[in-house]
Amino acid sequence: MQVTETLNAGLKREIQVVVPAQDMEARLLERLNDARGKVRINGFRPGKVPMQHLRKMYGKSMMAEVVNDILSKSTSSILSDRGEKAAMQPEVKMTEDEKEAEKILAGQADFEFSIAYEVIPAIEIQDVSGISITREVYDVPEAEIDEQAMRIAESARTFTAKDGAAESGDRVTMDYVGKVDGEAFEGGTDTGANLVLGSGQFIPGFEDQLVGVKAGDGKTIEVTFPAEYQAAHLAGKAATFDVKVTEVAKAEPIELNDDLAKNLGLESVERLREIIKGQLENQFGSVTRQKVKRQLLDALDAAYTFEAPARLVTAEFNNIWLQVTRDLEQAGKSFADEDTTEEDARAEYQRLAERRVRLGLVLAEIGDKAGVQVSDEEMQRALFEFVRRYPGQEQEVYDFYRKNPGALAELRAPIFEEKVVDHLLGQISVTDKKVSKEELMADDEAEKSETAEAAPEKEKAPKKKAAPKKKAAKAEDAETAE
The missing domain is CATH 3.10.50.40 (Chitinase A; domain 3)
Incomplete structure (x- = not known):
């Protein structure tokens, strides 16, 4: 097999591969010899089928198997030998000329094909100890717990x-x-x-x-x-x-007392308050976590400015744009209604896509170097949580994910990313700041539109707060470099 690099520009690579006809012939003969002792053909004893007859019957189909085997194995081996990682599945091109293809299958011509791909850029992990962020914390007062309890009580009024x-x-x-x-x-x-x-x-x-x-x-x-x-x-x-x-x-x-709690299926009003307090703390804690994460991602975005693989960026942009245009269509609105133009929106979302891809690669590299792992137990728990969203279809959804590694990767990605974030938070300076609920929940447009997290969330279009919502980066983002 002759391997020749024909393009090396930025992250783009193209490799020309030539498998000489004699090598193809040798691989075919190996398969035919293996099949000779197994096939059963009328008129011939087992193992006594003439090679020429065997080749006449199975030559082309077996040569096609040789071609497929070369294509499936050569790409990964070539990249491994070159010490490269492809950003996406490499694009393989071969002749589309029927006559040339017939010659290859007949063992009369060299098998030539090319591999085009973009490499994952080398990412040098930087020291993060100098990063400082502020963690906004809201302490839920008793009055708010009682207020929420009264809202719940309204349902039992x-x-x-x-x-x-x-x-x-x-x-x-x-x-x-x-x-x-x-x-x-x-x-x-x-x-x-x-x-x-x-x-x-x-x-x-x-x-x-x-x-x-x-x-x-x-x-x-x-x-x-x-x-x-x-x-x-x-x-x-x-x-x-x-x-x-x-x-x-x-x-x-209505009155907040044990009788009310019992009507709601709880043993006491204090238990009701405990449950509400836990729910509120989880709710506000989630907002705190998102804000902390955005600050961290902003710091990483400023620290890493390498070129992102164009195909990954295009794929991410297409995901974002599809959701944006779908949301606009469902709302019966246009870009003009959102105080922007399609051209400006495209430019803004293109920048967002580039940021997401770049941060996804950075987080993947940091996690890989730190040995971050997602356990089977964590994956199983995530799968069960996801399956519960589809009552009546649990087994069908469960089987689909268990049989599709790509689908499982989508569930793994946000878990992996959160663990990488936890790893980084243990290395940077985090200062807690007590804030009011209004301060914590304040809608920061820059945070909403600039974030590049792998976990799905709603975001807003540029230039106007009432802009169309769109999905955040797909879960694969954090997995891209793996």
Whole structure:
């Protein structure tokens, strides 16, 4: 096998491979000899089939197997010999001329093909001990725990039918039909619907017009859908709702006590508070973690400025762009509605894709050098958590992931990345800062749009806070260099 480098420009490589016809012939004869003692052909005793007859019957198919074997094994061996890692699956090209192909399969011509790929750039791991970040911490006060407990208690509140007019806080049970331009619209009809006045569950203005109604009343309510309403065909439209009130009920008072907790299936109100406190701490802790991670990624992004493999960047950009355009289409909006242009958005997301790929490679290299591993137990736990999202299809989803290494890699990637982040956090300076909930939850547009994490999250388009949402980098990002 003759291997010749024909292109070495930046990260791009092209290799020309020539397997002489005599080598192809030798490989074919080896296969034919192996098959000679196994095949059963009428008129010949086992092992006595003439080689020429065997070649006539199976020569082309076995030579095709030789070709496939060379292609499957040579790429990895060539890269290994060169000490290179391909950023993506190398592109293999061979002759498309039928006559040339026939000669190769007949053992009458050299087998020539080329391999084109981009290499993972050499990444020199840098000292991170000089990185300093601030960890914003919000301590959940008892008052907020009680406030959340009261919200939960609302779900267990009881109502008693009354004869009088509906007031704020009362529950109105009704049938209604919504219309736009006199025509009923999809999703605008319901029967036996319950609405607590003042809860803000319906379109602005709807609940206000129900104040004063009584059981048995009929009423036509006039509203206008918000301009940002999720159903684009209704956004900004004037509508009427023909309402028939079937019941008005008064809310019974609620009190945080053990009886309430027992109605919720818990042994005491203190246990209820413990659960709520844990949930709130996890919620705010997750935000803290994301902000810490973004600061770390920003520092790494500033420290590593190597060229990212173009094919990886293109693949990542395409993933982002597909989600952005899909979200715009579903919202019935254009780039102009988001105070940007398609050209500017493309440029912004291209920069984001480059950042993600670069950081993915950096994290993979750091994790590899640090010996970060994802255990079988962690993978099993992640798979079970994922499968639980598909009730009724658990076994089907489980089998799919167990049989598809690529799909399993998508589950492994965010675990691996978080472990690498933990490794790095143990090496840098982290200063805790007590903040208010408002400070912790403040929406930092730069953080949202610049992050390059492997774990899926929602992000926003550039230039405007009400921009379309899109998925963050695919889980493969952190795996690219492995």
